[in-house]
Amino acid sequence: MSNIPNEQTRWVLAERPVAEPTDATFRKETVPIPHSLADDEVLVRVDITSLEAAMRGWLTDFRSYRAPVQIGEVMRSAGVGEVVKGGKTLKVGDLVSGGFGWQEYAVVKESAVQKVDIPPGGSPIDEFGATGTNGLAAYFGITTVGQLKPGETLVVSGAAGATGSFAAAIGKIKGAGKVVGIAGGPDKVKFLKEEVGVDLAYDYKSADWKEKFIEEVGLVDVFFDNVGGEILDFVLSRIRRFARIVESGAISTYNTSEPYGIKNYPQLTKFSATLQGYIFLDYASEFPAAKKELAQWAAEGKLPRKFHIVDGVDALPKALGDIFSGANTGKTVVRVSKEALRFN
Structure with a gap:
């Protein structure tokens, strides 16, 4: 004492x-x-x-x-x-x-x-880290909600954050044909390319990032969204048929009483796409198996620390x-x- x-x-x-x-x-x-x-x-x-x-x-x-x-x-x-x-x-x-x-x-x-x-x-x-709440949120968002398939194009917003960086890395592990990160600032873009290993990364604070995205990325199969707002609205305009939009978070809306109004939601119907929100706690019964796999990937150096x-x-x-x-x-x-x- x-x-x-x-x-x-x-x-x-x-x-x-x-x-x-x-x-x-x-x-x-x-x-x-x-x-x-x-x-x-x-x-x-x-x-x-x-x-x-x-x-x-x-x-x-x-x-x-x-x-x-x-x-x-x-x-x-x-x-x-x-x-x-x-x-x-x-x-x-x-x-x-x-x-x-x-x-x-x-x-x-x-x-x-x-x-x-x-x-x-x-x-x-x-x-x-990898086996904590953010790793689990990324794991179930990519594998269960997003149902990412090998060869598909995955886009992650808030990609330099805790959950987003894991989601991007898991996308690479699961064989995505192209993993794309969206973040704010050149340092975060550098982190995504050099430490997470994304194929393309965009600074949403850059004036021409949307034009570059359209030219270089093309259409999107899975969008792991941590941001919501204007970025979600933009990506909805770029979805492929049967795309899956995974709503992990909406940080752009948390500190405002008047969130950005989504305009491109009719694209969900036009392209038979789905938009699903989730809480990682929904999958608590599957935590042991998920943590085992996440720990193995972390030990192999496949997940960012x-x-x-x-x-x-x-x-x-x-x-x-x-x-x-x-x-x-x-x-x-x-x-x-x-x-x-x-x-x-």
């Missing part, structure tokens, strides 16, 4: 944002750390927290696949940490993952966390905002504890 401080920093939801989260959206609090636990609880020092675009949806009081974060509640997030006060089965020093939220220490039930086994040469940060690493509990709100401004490439994680600074 002597190494456990008496107080910790945490971030709670202060008010619901109308558009982009602002300085007023979250409130930093200093609160006591509980030292008395129930028999089925453990105290975890939060080392690493995962951030993702889906968090914006959790801030809105609107019907969705999970309840919104409530005003005054610790901001929700997945994390990896070390048990500092053990329970019945978990011991001090065990590395665990769970929904710890934006705080330095979390009291959780033993049944709500999972032990994390790090292979030699690995890092706890890899818990949020790209993390946007930010340090310190104070950096959490800005790090979330950076996802929406496009400041990140790859998966955003925050090293919350000083002990986590050794993890890369």
